[in-house]
């Protein structure tokens with residue numbers, strides 16, 4: 001491995017004794033599931049983003065949070081660990097738990113790796129969305145690549161208190177003892193206020209996605225980069241599920257990034273976990289599916305569309321196209337054809353899509369081509385059986401929608 005070149009998204013690194021990335025793992029990089037239109041992970045990321053946009057507006061009514069969803073997944077050990085005050089001998093640095101490119105670089109293990117650089121760049125309110133990498137067993141809820149969404153908010157004294165009568169009575173910092181509920185440098189009152197704001201924001205987020213009646217609870221937690229720290233759990237089908245980690249940012253991180261006059265909070269959540277609970281997706285590996293049976297269930301534009309995932313058949317799909325001229329002087333709606341396909345094809349039809357449309361310049365006639373995906377949940381479909389249904393759909397369309405089938 002020593003001296004071999006490792007290329008990741010156009011950047012080249014030199015391997016050494018720490019290198020443990022495999023070609024198979026590297027093949028996941030660049031898939032950017034969180035950026036793919038209609039992907040369930042993107043729907044969830046958009047819902048969280050919208051919540052944050054609505055929650056925090058500038059005096060002029062613009063969203064305060066900026067979104068960073070295309071940061072390079074290769075980070076330095078400084079970014080992933082040191083900048084977050086993770087001790088040199090901390091277990092989370094182990095080679096067996098991370099994907100190292102070499103001694104100094106790794107695939108980020110969490111989106112927190114970008115906190116410090118973005119703060120140094122001057123961002124006060126931001127979200128980071130991206131793929132993260134951890135060596136782990138693979139099963140229904142663990143996969144070596146998953147996606148996180150990180151939120152960071154820094155506040156000045158004025159932003160935290162608004163315009164109070166006697167501002168002199170309030171301050172962010174003091175020289176005190178570190179206790180269970182605040183850092184030594186923070187005033188107990190400012191830390192309490194930040195905690196209340198953070199928890200209010202995240203509770204609002206969880207209940208807006210999972211429902212107003214969702215049971216929630218805060219559990220004390222520990223992270224080297226926040227103090228105090230908490231995890232939010234929600235009850236789903238009688239089971240407590242951890243949704244996110246959060247806390248008041250260690251002041252040393254802000255100071256190291258050149259910020260002296262602000263106090264900050266941060267949270268991080270796993271998009272797969274949220275999507276699995278929200279849509280009832282049973283296996284984390286499904287997010288990587290390119291099968292239309294999976295993807296088509298999320299093909300909607302409003303990310304808040306309520307859907308419950310239905311298991312996709314393990315049997316092969318049969319794909320047949322149908323083309324016809326639309327009736328010349330009559331109303332024709334694709335929706336009518338979709339209804340017809342569903343009523344004739346029943347549960348054999350997995351999906352129908354308009355794949356081509358053109359108008360003949362001389363004839364002034366429009367032609368549509370639809371692709372129908374046939375698939376049975378419990379058995380293999382024969383081509384004859386599919387052809388039979390397909391022919392019935394053609395006949396029915398010709399007679400009830402007045403289209404003329406093209407051959």
Ligand code: PHE
Nearest residue numbers: 110112245246247266267268
């Ligand atoms: N980075 C933490 C994780 O991956 C989550 C977290 C983010 C916790 C920000 C607190 C603050 O588990």
